Amino acid sequence: MKKTLKCILDSSTIEKMFQKLITCLSSNSKKVLMALISRDDPVSAQHLADSLGLSISQVRYSIKKIQACLIFNGTDIQLKPNEGIQIILDKETKSELLDLIQNNSQDITILNQEERVRLLLQIILASRKDLPQSEIRAITGISYTSFYRDFEKVRSWLNSFSLTLTAKRNAPVCVLGDELKIREAIQAILLQNLGQDYVIQACVLAVEDIDFNDIERSVFYFQAQDIIRDLNLPHCEQTVRNLEVQYHSPLFDQAHVELTVYLGIMAYRIKLGKYISKTAVDNIKECNTEVDIVANILKDFGIDADDPALAAEKEYLNYLIAQCFLYGTNEQQHPHPQNDESRKFDDLAKTIVKEIAKYLHAGLYEDEELIQCIIWELTYASKGKQTRGDIYDSSEKELKPANNTEQILRKILFPILNEARIQHINQIISAISNHTLAALEKVRSSSCQRRVLLVCGAGVATAFSLRSQLNTLIPEIDVVEMVSVFDLVHNDGLVDGCDAIISTLPLGNITEVPQIHVNAMLSKEDVSNIRKSLGIGTHFQDFSTSFQVNRPINLQEVVNIHTIKTHQTAENPADVIDQVGRLLLDIDAIWPSYIKAMQNLYKLYGPYMVIAPNTALLHAGPEMGSKKLAISLITLDTPVQFGHALYDPVNIAMAFSSPVNSVHTNILSDVFNFFAIPQNRINVLHAKDPADVMTLLSNIEVVEAVGNTAG
Template identity: 20%
Template sequence: MLNARLAEMTRQLMAIADFLTITELADQLQVSPRTVRYDLDKLDDWLAANDLPGLDRLSGKGIRLRLSDSERQRVLAALREAGSYDYVLSPGERRQQIFAALVGGGGRVTLSKLSKDLSVSKVTLVNDLKQVRRRLQPLGVVVSSDNKGLRISGKETDIRDAFYKHVLTALDEQQLFELLYGECENWQLYLRRVLPGSLVSSVEKALRQSVPGKWSSEHFAGLLLLARLTFVVQRMLQGHVVARFSAQVDDAWLDCGQLMLDSLVEFDLDCKQEVRYLGWCLQVGIVGDSQFVREYVRAMIDAISEKTDLQLRLDLELAEGLYNHLLNSGIQAGAAVENPLLSQIQANHADIYTEIEEWCQDNDFGGVIPSPGEVGYIALHFAAALERLSGQTVKRKALVVCSNGIGTARMLAVKVQNNFPALELVEVASYSNFRERQDFEDIDLIISTLPLPEVPKPVVVVSPFLSTQDINRLARFLGDSAPGWRNQEKLVADVLDIVGKHSDKVDYLLLRAELNHYFRRTHASEDKSALTRLLKFEHIQVLAGGGTWQEAVSMAAAPLLADDYIRQQYVDAMLAQIQTLGPHIVIAPGVAMPHAKWEEGALRPGISLAVLREPVRFGHKANDPVRLVFVLVPGKKNEHLSALEELFDLVASERNVCALAESDNPTAVWKIITQSKVEEQCD
C-alpha cells in the first residue's frame, strides 16, 4: 500500500512527461534527497508488485514514470485507496512530534529512533531539528545533543508554554478530540505518549471537580484546556515542577488550582508550588464568562479610539457586535481561523487591521493571541463603525530625517509625536536612507536636522533634541493641524484670564511665576519615572575607562547581560553595527548610546550606563571623546520610547553631561538622573 508521501511522489511523477530530478522532488515533498532516494526504491518495489512498469532513472536527467492509459487508471485507483492508516507526517507535524518526543520522555531521544519512528532520513531530521531550535529559542527553550542523544532544557514554564503554543494550538478540533479520546493513530505517535488516555481521564475528572459547571468538552477551548492540563500533570509526574511562578492569579482561581491538585490524589503529587500555575491555567483557559469578554471589548475599543482619535467608545453597536462575536467565536482556543475575506480586509482596511493586530499582540484573549483570520473579523466590526462615524480626523503626514543615524531619528520622532499627536509620521529615516527616496507623494512635510536642498516638499529644520524654539517653529507651520499641541505659556495666560474675572487684587507677575513653576514641576514629576523604570541603579557603573571603544561597549553592557536583559548575541550585534556603520551612536558631545535590534538577542527592555573616568574615542569628529556610555535595549513594542525621550532631555544639557562624567560613584550618578529634570526646568 502506498503511504501519503509515496502517493504524492507518484502524482508528481505522473503529472509531467519529462524527467524530474531528485532535488526537485525533495523540494516539493519538503524532505531530504536521501529520503527521496529511499522512497523511490519503495515506489519501484510497489510498481513491480502490481505488475506495473518501473521507474526510468537516467543519470544527469532524473526520474520518469511512463504509463499507458490503462496502467495510469490502475495507479489512480491505488492512489485513492491511500488512506489515513498509512499516514505520513507533514514537515510541520514532524516538528511537533520531535518536540513531543523531547518533552515526553524522562531522558534523551536519539536521532536513529526518531528517524525510524518518523520514517524520514537523518538528513531530513537534522533539517527539522534546525527549525525546531529556531522556533523554541525565542521562548527560552534549548535543544542540545551529545553522544547520548537529544535533550531539551529551559525554565519549566517556558517548556510548557512552548508545547502549548507550538503543538497543542496547532491541532484542529477534530485532531484534538481524537488525540484525547480516540484510538491511537499513526499521526499521534509521540503525542499520545505525552498525553496517554488513562491520564486524560484522571485529569478530566479533576478538572470537572475543580470548576464545576464551567468546563465542557463540547467546544475547542475546553479540549485545549484539558490537553494543556494533562501535559502539565504529565510533567509533574516526571519530576519537572515549576520552581517559581509570579503571574497574577485571582484568589478564586487559586482555590480552584488547589482543588484540582487535591483531586489528583491518586498520583500522590507533592507539588504545592504548582497551585498558582494550575490556577493560572484554569483562569486563562476558561474564558466563557461574559464579564471577561465585556472588559476585553471595552479595553480594545478604548485603545483603538485613542490611537485613531475617533470616538468609537460611543458606538454601542460596535461594542455589542464585538461582544457577541467574541463570546461565541471560541477565540480562546487559539486556532488558526479561516477567513476567506482576509486579504481583502488587509487591503481595504489596512490601518485599522494593523492597529487591532498590534493591540492583540500585547493583549491576549485568555492567554491566546488572536489569529490573523480572527483579527480580520474584528477589523470588519471596526470598519463598519468607522462608516457610521462622521467627521473623521485627517492627519497631516510627515517624514523625519536625521543626520546622526536611524537611532537618533527615532528619538527625534518620539519628541515630535509627543508634542504633535495630530501628525502622522509615515517614515523615520537616516540621511543616507532619505537620499535613496524617490517618491514624496505620500507626505506633506519633512522634519529634518539638516537642510535638504531640492526637495519637492516643505522642510522644517530642527535640532536633534527638539528645543522649545523648534516646537514653536513647527507649531507655526502646522497651525490648526496640530490640535493636540498645547503651549504652556498659553495655558498659563488662559488661567490668568479666568482668575482675573474673579478678583482685581491679584499680583499677576507673582501668580504667573508660581503657575509656571507649578506646571513645570507637575509635568516633570509625572514623566520623570519613564527613564528610571528602564535604567536601574544596579545597572550603573563608574569605570576606569581609557581602553578601546569595543571594551567600553562590552563593559557598559555587562550588567544587562548578567541580569538576563540581553544575550551575548546582542553585544556582538552592537559591536558589529558600530564597526560597519561607524560612530553614529555617539549622539552628543561625550555621550554614546550603542544599541541593536530586538531580534538580535534582546530579552527585555532596559538601559545601562557606564561612566568612564578616562574618556574613550569612538571616531566621531564632533562628539569624541566619550565618557558616558548608555546601552539601550529597545522594547519589542516600542515601550522604551518615553524613557528614550527623557534620556535625550538629560544629555541635551551640557551641565548634566559634565555632572555625570565627574561623578565618583553610582549613587552620585543616580541622584543626578533622578533630580536633573525637575531642577533643570525650575532654574
C-alpha cells in the first residue's frame, strides 16, 4: 500500500493527505494517539482505556483509525503479543505530530456546549476589559444560534456565584456583583478549565515552559495565556513560600495553590481599579495576622498599601492568610520524635552505622531506620535500671557473642562506644547486632530496591496512608522522603539519587526525574505501573537469568562514543562521580540510585577506586542500581585530589556498571591492564575528543566475558 501510494503521489501530496487525516480524527482517537507517541515503551489497551477514561472497544476502534492515518507517513502501530501497543518514531517526528494534534485541537468548533460555555466564561471573566458580544463571538467563532443559547448557560453559572450578566447589543458585556464573588468565579473557572496540573506548573514556570498534552483542554490553554501572564503566578507563589517561612508551617498543596492564585487575581483586579467593598468584610472576624505582613505583600505587588480605598482589601487578605495557616497547614509528625536526651546520641549512632556499613554491607550506609534504632538503644541504656533494667544490667557481664555478626561488631564498635564513655557496652552491641541483622535481611531481600520520592498533595494523613500501602504492596521500593510539590520545585537536592517520583499530581515539566502518576488510593493498575516503570518483578530482579556465556567481547564494545567526554572540569570527587555516573544514566545503563551508591562508597572506603596513577575506576554493586554492562570515561583538564597517597591527583575517571558480579572480574582486569601502562594513560589524557579515545581503546586485547542476551 505504501509503495503504491509513493509511486502514484509525490511526497508533498502524501504529507498533506496525512495532515488532513490526522486533523479529522475524533477527539478519542487523538487522545489515544497522543498517549501512544508520548511513551517509549509498549502499553496495553486496557491501560490506555483506564488512563484515558475510554472503553476497550473505543481504544481498539481508535487504533484502527490511527493505523489508517499513519500508513501515509510510512509508520505503523506495533502490536506486540504479551507486551502491548507501541508507535516507534524519532523525537523530531513525535514533536511535529504532537504540534499538529494540539494546533488542530484549538479549533473551537469541535467543542460541545458545556465546553463552549466554560470557554465563554473564561473570556468574559478573565479579559483585561469588557468586550462586546460581537467581539466575543468573533474570538470563539461560535454560530449566532449556538452563541445566544450558550449565553443563557453563562448567566446561569454566574448566578450560582450571586453574579449577573448584562449583555446589551453593541455594548460591552459586564459581570455585576460583589468583587469578592467575581474573584471567586475567576479562580473557579481557571482551575476547572486548565486543571490543577497546569495551574501548579503555572505557579512555578513561565507560560512557554508549561507542559500540556491534554488535547481536550488545548483551547482553554491557548485562550488563557494572556491572563496567566498577567497573574504572574511564580511571583505570587514565592510570596506564599515567604509566608510559610514566617509562620514556620508549610501549607497543603491545595491551600498553597489556591492562596497563590488568589494573590495573582487580587493584584490583577486591583490594578484594573476593581476593589473589594467594605460590606464584603463586615462579617469577618478579626484575625491575628500582622498588619505589616499584609502591607508588605501589597507593596511587593506594586500596590499602594496606604490607599484608604484598600482598607477592605487588607482586612480580607489578613483574614484569608490567617484561615490558610489555621486550617491548611501541613505539619508532619515525625515517626521518631526526639527529646534532648536522645538527640545527643545522633552523631554517635551515625558513626556506628557508618562503621557497620563499611565492614558488613555498603547498603546500610545512611540507613535511617537503623540509625533511629541505635539512638533508641543508646538512650535507654543510659538510663540503666530505671527503664530497661531487665536488659541493661548495672553490672557488666561477660556475654559470649550470639553469632558471627555480633562477634564482628564487638571488634568494630567496642573502641567507639568505650571512647564515648557508654556503659553496658556488651549488652548494647548485642542489641545493635539484632537490629543490624534485620537491616541486612531487608537490604539483601531487596536487591533490586529502587529509591523513590513521594509527592502527595492531599495532606499528611493521605500521604502516610499512601506510603504505608507502597511499603506493604511494593517492598522493593524505598520511599526516601514525602514532600509537597512546592518543596520539590524549590529544592533540587530532594531528587538526588532518586530513581523516580511517585506523585498523586501530574507534575509536567517541573522536574526531569521520571514521574509515576498514581491515585491516592493506589489501585491495582497503579501498583502494576510502578513495578513496570521501575523494572521490579521483571528480568532486572534476577540478573543471572538474563546473562549467559556468549562470545568474547572487548572493552570497546562496552564503551561507546556517547559515554566518553574529554577536557572536562570538576570541583571535587563528588562532582567527578556525578559526571561519569550521568553518562551511564544517559544511556539507561543504571538507575539514578547507582550514582548515589558510588558517592556513598567513596565516603565509606575513601579513594579505593583510584587504580593507577591519575586514574580512577568508580563502581558499585550490581544490586545498587545497575541495569546493563557499560563503562563511561571522562578526562579532566584540571586534576582532582581524591586523597590517594600514591596515585593522586586524578585526571582520568571511569564509571563501571554490570548487573552480574562475574562481569566485574573479566572486564575490570581488561581495564586494569590497559591503564597500568603509563603511555596509555598519557594518550587517553591527551585525546582531543571521544573518537580519539575510542580508537585507543580498540587496541585492547579480546577477553573472554559474558554477553547480555536479554535485551
